Amino acid sequence: MSELGISDSTAHPLAYYRNHLEFLGYRVEEGDDEIVGRHTRKPNLMVRPISDRGVLVSTVYNFKTTFSRLETLEYVNTLNSTLMFMKAYVDEDDDLVMETFFEGQYDRSNFSILLDNIDYDTRIFLELELTQVYFA
Numbered sequence: 199m200s201e202l203g204i205s206d207s208t209a210h211p212l213a214y215y216r217n218h219l220e221f222l223g224y225r226v227e228e229g230d231d232e233i234v235g236r237h238t239r240k241p242n243l244m245v246r247p248i249s250d251r252g253v254l255v256s257t258v259y260n261f262k263t264t265f266s267r268l269e270t271l272e273y274v275n276t277l278n279s280t281l282m283f284m285k286a287y288v289d290e291d292d293d294l295v296m297e298t299f300f301e302g303q304y305d306r307s308n309f310s311i312l313l314d315n316i317d318y319d320t321r322i323f324l325e326l327e328l329t330q331v332y333f334a
Contacts, residue, residue: 212228212232212233212245212247212253214304215233215245215253215304215309216228216233216235218304218306218309218310219233219235219243219245220235222237222240222313223237223238223240224236224237224240224243225237231246231247232244232245232246232247233245240317240320241257241316241317241320242257242258243255243256243257243316244256244257244258248299251301251302252299252300252301252302252303253299253300254297254298254299254300255297255298255299255300255312255316256295256296256297257284257295257296257297257316257320258289258293258294258295259293259294259295259296259333260293260294260333261292261293261294261332261333262332262333264292265332270288270292270332271288273328273332274286274287274288274294276326276328277294277296277323277326277328277329280322280326281296281319281322281323282315282318282319282322283298283312283315283316283318283319284296284297284298284315284316284319285297285298294332294333296319296323298312298315298316300312
């Protein structure tokens with residue numbers, strides 16, 4: 199898997215996810231121990247293996263402007279109370295991260311369901327009135 203540019207320890211599991219995302223129209227880039235899928239109509243995804251337990255799938259959004267910490271955390275709490283499959287938090291760079299975990303080894307059907315769940319939560323995220331304020 200050296201042609202993918204990722205280490206041998208992560209090449210096997212991430213190769214399946216890479217192929218799956220590419221089949222769905224994502225342009226996939228590799229990091230040291232992660233892959234990033236970019237899509238024109240879907241959320242960009244970062245997939246990172248978690249010590250032989252599964253993969254963490256994340257999306258990251260940059261706030262358009264600076265809001266007070268309290269306002270931001272209230273928005274994140276509202277978002278978390280609305281999302282069904284993902285959880286949101288503000289990372290150390292003050293970006294909004296929404297993520298979910300896919301447990302076990304790659305399975306095409308189950309990973310497809312996970313991606314559908316991410317799309318569902320993304321629609322909820324985009325439909326929230328406050329999202330337009332924070333990210334428009």
